[in-house]
Amino acid sequence: MGERLRPGGGPGARVELSGWGWQHSGRDTHALRGVDLTIEPGERVLLLGASGAGKSTLLHSLAGLTGPDSAISGDQEGTLLVDGEPADRRRGLVGLVSQDPETQLVMARAGDDVAFGLENLGVEPGLIWPRVDAALAEVGFPYGRRHSTGALSGGEKQRLVIAGALAVRPRLLLLDEPTANLDPDGAALVRGVLQRLLAETEATLVLVEHRVADVVDLVDRVVVLEPGGGVIADGAPGAVFAEHGPSLAAQGVWIPGQEPEPDVAPGAGGAPLLEAVGVAARTPVELGTRAAAPRTVLSGVDLPVAAGTATALTGPNGAGKSTLLMMLAGLSRPHRGEVLPRGPLAEADRRPLRRWPARRLARHVGTVFQHAEDQFVTPTVRDELLFAPLRAGMERAAADAWVDELLERLRLTRLADVHPYTLSGGEKRRLSVATALSSGPAHAPDVLALDEPTFGQDTRTWTELVELLGALRAEGRAVVMATHDELLLRHLTDTRVRVADGGVDAAVGSWGGAGRDGGSA
Amino acid sequence: MTLDVPDGGGARYWMTGLNPAAKLLAALILALGLVPAVDAVTGGVVLAAVLLSVPFSGIDRRTLLVLGGPFLLMGLSSGLVNYLYGEHGLEGAVGAAVRLLAIALPGLLAAASSDPTEMSDGLVQKLRVPERPAMGVLAALRLIPLLAHQWRTISLARRARGLEAGRNPFRVVPLFFGRLFALLVRSIRTGTLLATAMDARAFGTGPRSRARTSHWRRADTALLATVVALLVAAYAVSWRLGALVLLFS
DSSP: OGGGSOOOOSSOOOEEEEEEEEEETTOSSOSEEEEEEEEOTTOEEEEEOSTTSSHHHHHHHHTTOBSTTSSBOEEEEEEEEETTEEGGGGTTSSEEEOSOGGGTOOSSBHHHHHHHHHHHTTOOHHHHHHHHHHHHHHTTOOSOTTOBGGGSOHHHHHHHHHHHHHHTOOSEEEEESTTTTSOHHHHHHHHHHHHHHHHHOOOEEEEEOSSGGGTGGGOSEEEEEOTTSOEEEEEOHHHHHHHHHHHHHHTTOOOTTOOOOOOOOOOOOOSEEEEEEEEEEEOOOOOSSSOOOOOEEEEEEEEEEETTOEEEEEOOTTSSHHHHHHHHTTSSOOSEEEEEEOHHHHHHOOSOGGGSOHHHHHHHEEEEOSSGGGGOOSSSHHHHHHHHHHHTTOOHHHHHHHHHHHHHHTTOGGGTTSOGGGSOHHHHHHHHHHHHHHTOTTSSOSEEEEESTTTTOOHHHHHHHHHHHHHHHHTTOEEEEEOOOHHHHHHSOSEEEEEETTEEEEEEOTTOTTOTTOOOO | OOOOOOTTTTSSSTTTTSOHHHHHHHHHHHHHHHSSBOSHHHHHHHHHHHHHHGGGTTOOHHHHHHHHHHHHHHHHHHHHHHHHHOSSHHHHHHHHHHHHHHHHHHHHHHHHTSOHHHHHHHHHHHSOOOHHHHHHHHHHHHTHHHHHHHHHHHHHHHHHTTOOOTTOHHHHHHHHHHHHHHHHHHHHHHHHHHHHHHHHTTTTSSOOOOSSOOOOOHHHHHHHHHHHHHHHHHHHHHHHTTOOOBTTO
C-alpha cells in the first residue's frame, strides 16, 4: 500500500469546488452552500467571514474529514475535488494544522509524533526517520527526537504539529488559526516558521485567521464566505479590503485598519479593594510516575487592586498570570502570603479571601473563566442568571426584573430558554460575563476577575465587552484581567502588571482613561 | 501522568531494558500461577523474589509509594478482614494478604518500569494486540495531565459561582457529580478534537507501517523461563514444608 503516498514535493495541489455545500447532521441549516471556488496550484488563500460562516468546516472538508464514512458526519452537495479526486479519498495527504496544539499531538515523544502520519500512510520504515529529521529541521525544532511532547511550550508544540503535517510532504497545506492559542512569543515563533516555509514550498495554502493584520502579507488572495452561503468576495487582499472592508468589519471580522473604536468611559479611581501580600504560588501536584515535583512559579508578589481601575496581568503563558488571577479572585490558595480584603470589602469579611465562604465570595468577587462552559451550572440561560440572585435571597419578581435587564444588556434575551452549552462562542462569553455580574448585590460584584475575556471574539462582542467593562470601572468597580490582547490593553488598562520569571512588575501607565489614544486608520 | 522520556534512560536498569510485552507476560504468568495456592508460603516465596528485583527496576521510591500504597492498603485490609471473619485464623489472613501483594506487585513493576510507547509497540508487534485500540489508549494517556488541569479549573469555577460543600456532607455528593458532568463535557470535546486530528493524519486509512521495532531479546525469553521456574520452586518449597493449601481442596 506504499502507493497511498505519492512522491512528495512538486507543484501544489489544485482545488475545485462547484455548487458545494455541507450540512452537519442534526442541524437545520447548511454551514455552507453553493460554494464555487477554484484554487490554482501554489496559490496562498486567506478565508474570511463572520463567525459561523463555515471557514473551519471548509478546511476540514478539504482535509477529507467530511464525507460518507469520515470523522465529521453530515450531508454534502455539489463536488469538492483536490487534484481531480474527492477530498475524502486523499485523507492524510493534506497537511492540516488547527488551533490547539494540545489536542493535535498524539505521541509522547517528539520524533514519534512526527512519524505518526507517515506510519498511518504505510511509508516504509527505512524512509520514515530521514523524513522525520528533515521535517523537524524545517520547523527549527530545538530538541531531539526523544524529547517529551508534554514538556514543550505552546509555541514549540505547534511547531511540532507543523512538522508532523510537513513530514507527509503535502501539496495542500491547511492552517486553521494556527497561532490563536499561543502567547505573543509563541505566535511570533510559529509565524516565523510559516513565513520561511512558504518562501520555500510550492504547496497550495488555505489559511483561516481571526487577526487578519498578522497574516495578510503571507497570502496573495482573499476569499470571503457568507454564513450559510457561498463566496461573496474574492480577489487580491488590497482590492477585497477596499471594496468589502467596511461591510466585513460591520459583521465582526477583524480587518486591518478597521479595528474597533470602543467608547470607554473614564475610570473613576479609588482606594484598594483587595491586596496581595507576599503571595507565592506553586504548580499543582501532578499525577503519575514521571511527574515533575511541584515548583514555585511566583514568589513575594505584592499587588493592590483599587476600586474604579482596570488592572491587566500580562506575560508569557505558564508564567503564572492565571494562577495569580485565581488567587486575587479568592478561588485558589496561595502557597505563602495572603490576598486580603481592603476598604469596603474588609467590612464584609476581614479574613483572607480564600477563607471566605463561596456564597459571600460570589457576591463580592465575580470571575469569568477562559472556557465559559466551566462556570455554567444550570440547564437554561435564564436559570443561569437567576441562580445567584435567588440564592442570595432576592425575591423572585425582583430577580426576574434584574435578569431581564442583564439579558437585554448582553443581547441574550432571545436565547433565554436555550441550554448554555449550545450557545456560540461569542454568546457563551457574554453569558459567562452576565453570570459573574448577576451575583453582585448592587447589580455587579465589587471586583470582576476575567481570564482572557476577549480570546477568539469577533469585533462586535469585543467592543461590547470592552465598553461594558469600562462602564463597570466608571461605577467604581475593580476590573482585573489576565490577557495577551494588545488592543484591550490599549483601550482599558490603568495598571499593567507583567508576570514573568517568578515575580510581577507593575507599571501604572497612560494606557487607561478614555482609550482614545489608540491608533486606527 | 506526564510521559517524560529521559534520553537513554532505557538501559540503565536491568528491568527497563526488557521488552514491556515480556514483562507483562511474566506478570500474567505469576498472577495466574498464584491463583490456586492460598497459603502464605507459596505467595511469600514469589513475593520475596519479586521484592528482590525492585532495586533493578529503575522505579524511584516516590513512584513506588504512590502506586504501591493502594495495593499495600488493600493487602493489609484483606488480611485484617480474613483474620477477623475468616475460618483459617492468622495463617489464612497472612496468606490472603501475601497472595494479593504477590499477584499485584509484578504487574505494577511491569507497568511502571516500561515506557508507554514501548509498551504499546511491544503489545502490538509481539502479542498481536489490535493496533487501533492500542494507539487510542496511548493518545488518551497524553490527555491525562490536561484532564487533571480541567478538573482543577472546574472546581475553581464552582467556587466562583458560590457553590461549595463547606461543612455539609450532604452537599458533597451532588456537587461532585456536577463537576464530573462538566468534566465529561469538556473531555468529550477534547477527545473529539484529538480524534479529528488523528484522522486528518490518515489514521485508520489502511495498514500502518512501523517506525519503531519492538525487539524480543534472549533476556526476555530468560525472564519468562525464570518466572516459570520461580513458580515451580514456590510450590515445591511450600509442599515440602507441608504448608501448601490449594483453593479447591
